[in-house]
Amino acid sequence: MSIEEQILAIGKKARAAAVYMAKANTHAKNAALLETAKLIRANKAALTQANQADMAQAQANGLEAALLDRLALSDKAIETMAEGLEQIAQLPDPIGEMTDFKNRPTGIQVGKMRVPLGVIGIIYESRPNVTVDAAGLCIKSGNATILRGGSEAFRCNQALAAIVAQGLEAAGLPADAVQVIDTTDRAAVGTLITMTEYVDVIVPRGGKGLIERISRDAKVPVIKHLDGICHVFIDESANLSHAANIAENAKTHRYGTCNTMETLLVHAHVAKPALAELAQRYAAKGVELRGCKRTMALLPSVKAATEEDWSTEYLAPILSIKVVDSLDEAIAHINQYGSHHTDCIVTENHSHAMRFIREVDSASVMVNASTRFADGFEYGLGAEIGISTDKIHARGPVGLEGLTSQKYVVFGHGETRN
Ligand SMILES: NC(=O)C1=CN([C@@H]2O[C@H](COP(=O)(O)OP(=O)(O)OC[C@H]3O[C@@H](n4cnc5c(N)ncnc54)[C@H](OP(=O)(O)O)[C@@H]3O)[C@@H](O)[C@H]2O)C=CC1
Numbered sequence: 001m002s003i004e005e006q007i008l009a010i011g012k013k014a015r016a017a018a019v020y021m022a023k024a025n026t027h028a029k030n031a032a033l034l035e036t037a038k039l040i041r042a043n044k045a046a047l048t049q050a051n052q053a054d055m056a057q058a059q060a061n062g063l064e065a066a067l068l069d070r071l072a073l074s075d076k077a078i079e080t081m082a083e084g085l086e087q088i089a090q091l092p093d094p095i096g097e098m099t100d101f102k103n104r105p106t107g108i109q110v111g112k113m114r115v116p117l118g119v120i121g122i123i124y125e126s127r128p129n130v131t132v133d134a135a136g137l138c139i140k141s142g143n144a145t146i147l148r149g150g151s152e153a154f155r156c157n158q159a160l161a162a163i164v165a166q167g168l169e170a171a172g173l174p175a176d177a178v179q180v181i182d183t184t185d186r187a188a189v190g191t192l193i194t195m196t197e198y199v200d201v202i203v204p205r206g207g208k209g210l211i212e213r214i215s216r217d218a219k220v221p222v223i224k225h226l227d228g229i230c231h232v233f234i235d236e237s238a239n240l241s242h243a244a245n246i247a248e249n250a251k252t253h254r255y256g257t258c259n260t261m262e263t264l265l266v267h268a269h270v271a272k273p274a275l276a277e278l279a280q281r282y283a284a285k286g287v288e289l290r291g292c293k294r295t296m297a298l299l300p301s302v303k304a305a306t307e308e309d310w311s312t313e314y315l316a317p318i319l320s321i322k323v324v325d326s327l328d329e330a331i332a333h334i335n336q337y338g339s340h341h342t343d344c345i346v347t348e349n350h351s352h353a354m355r356f357i358r359e360v361d362s363a364s365v366m367v368n369a370s371t372r373f374a375d376g377f378e379y380g381l382g383a384e385i386g387i388s389t390d391k392i393h394a395r396g397p398v399g400l401e402g403l404t405s406q407k408y409v410v411f412g413h414g415e416t417r418n
């Protein structure tokens, strides 16, 4: 079979499974989640072995440290995946919920019912826990899914696919509700994003290369989950102790995640003390600093930032720094160079905070909190498919509700329209 034929066959099975999933009851969906969690724990040794093989190959291929960190599946990460499924089982089932009923003068009652999207294709980075989080959220929201993880995580993802299939079958649900594409050939992505007959929506999680491909070729509707060029702006009225803690955490908590800060903006009135403190903290953690001319005047060891730096997502211990003269300049910089993912202002000035959250055009806009909080679990969604950088149909961390839609339902008593 050609790759195209293989993916079309997967699509056909997913479409059939979606019909069952849409009407599956909450008990069966939760049973599948809990059984999969049990199987993940029972298969810890096999998962570890598969991950070690993936890690060895990725290391041999020279994958960067932050990306190896993302690929690694420690005992703790395996337990977290299982717990994540148990948490999704605890969440209320969104499907079938009816809301917003109104009695119309004609006698009919008009309301809305929450329904699954159908078949969701997800293309994502080499992070095995995403396979389980995505599978869990799609099961609970009554969708079928086709997963295409990063090639470095191939072995581990295949092992996880087999476990999820067993979990679904044990609960009497179709194993085809979650299928993991079993080739790393990118031709498979080409078919996945064009088979409108079988796929209702594509969620691409990734960087620039993926964006270009999807923008050029996709025929299926897309909810983009793209790169994070995130900023922290230290305002002139910032609490400098909060600013140092936030700017340190936003950069150094995890270097490889999309919600990590890549550019720090500092108001000129507080640049000297703010940067003196932060330079020490970053030096202790080996973060390379690249700055504008005014930053370099304050911190002579800093390298010169180029125009390209302002629009670069490093995913590494590198940070660009710019000194700005006003809130307006900070907002303009973020809207020009950012990726509309997550941006933060550190300020004690309420009107500056309100202007920042109104005028910065990003999926999450924060006041006095680290950009690392942009995460479905941290926002109370239970888990996330990822962070949408699109404005429709979902924006920011996408949980169960983002994987559903609402249809109108109308109840009458024999009424006819005049
Ligand atoms: N907004 C969000 O929720 C998230 C965003 N990200 C972003 O992802 C990026 C980091 O991950 P990284 O692994 O580098 O991302 P990549 O974009 O390189 O890879 C992500 C996935 O897309 C595939 N892919 C990439 N390019 C193409 C292409 N041209 N055609 C078909 N498939 C393609 C990859 O496959 P292959 O294995 O073949 O390379 C992989 O499965 C960062 O920019 C980060 O911000 C990450 C997580 C969440």
Ligand SMILES: N[C@@H](CCC(=O)OP(=O)(O)O)C(=O)O
Residues within 6 Å of the ligand: 070, 125, 127, 256, 257, 258, 259, 372, 374, 375, 376, 384, 386, 387
């Ligand atoms: N929500 C995640 C970040 C999003 C994510 O998965 O990022 P990445 O490590 O780039 O795959 C978190 O805060 O851990």
